[in-house]
Amino acid sequence: MKRLFALTLIIYILSGCKKHTGKDCPNDTYKFDFKTNAKVDTLTNPEGTFYATVKSGINIVFSYEKVHTECPEIADGIWGEKFFFEINPSLTSFNYYSDSLSAMKFYYNAFCIYGCNNSAYIPAEGVVEGKKISEDKWKIYVNVKINATRQLIINEVFIK
Numbered sequence: 001m002k003r004l005f006a007l008t009l010i011i012y013i014l015s016g017c018k019k020h021t022g023k024d025c026p027n028d029t030y031k032f033d034f035k036t037n038a039k040v041d042t043l044t045n046p047e048g049t050f051y052a053t054v055k056s057g058i059n060i061v062f063s064y065e066k067v068h069t070e071c072p073e074i075a076d077g078i079w080g081e082k083f084f085f086e087i088n089p090s091l092t093s094f095n096y097y098s099d100s101l102s103a104m105k106f107y108y109n110a111f112c113i114y115g116c117n118n119s120a121y122i123p124a125e126g127v128v129e130g131k132k133i134s135e136d137k138w139k140i141y142v143n144v145k146i147n148a149t150r151q152l153i154i155n156e157v158f159i160k
Helices: 002-015
Strands: 027-044 050-056 059-069 078-087 093-097 107-112 125-134 137-147 150-159
Touching: 027 078, 050 078, 050 107, 059 137, 059 150, 107 137
Parallel strands: 027 150
Antiparallel strands: 027 050, 027 059, 059 078, 078 107, 093 125, 125 137, 137 150
């Protein structure tokens, strides 16, 4: 009887150790978009986390978001990053450098369930360039230093 119980226990444990190979596990999704008549606003929640958000305004706001989803049984299975920045709506192209990132309200934010800094901040170094393709599309290039070991480089078409 003890052997049967032990064998049943081992089979039960091993059945929970299968490798997930489905198309949704893990998965990265990306968003590159912009909104007109908007502005970047910053808030601090009751826990003291500083974050950026998009509200109604007079500018164009560009936003990028990457969400990484692990397998469902992983406790900290979702993490990602995002940024926002705004420009004057009369522009058809722009080039901003390190000394102008705060003026364009460029905010970067990493997010996860546990163990990462969720407060938004303005990167100290980088370049952000853009060129209007049409009323609904902008070609955006971002190369900013996130920290000592991480450089974020985006070269994509952002869609309204």
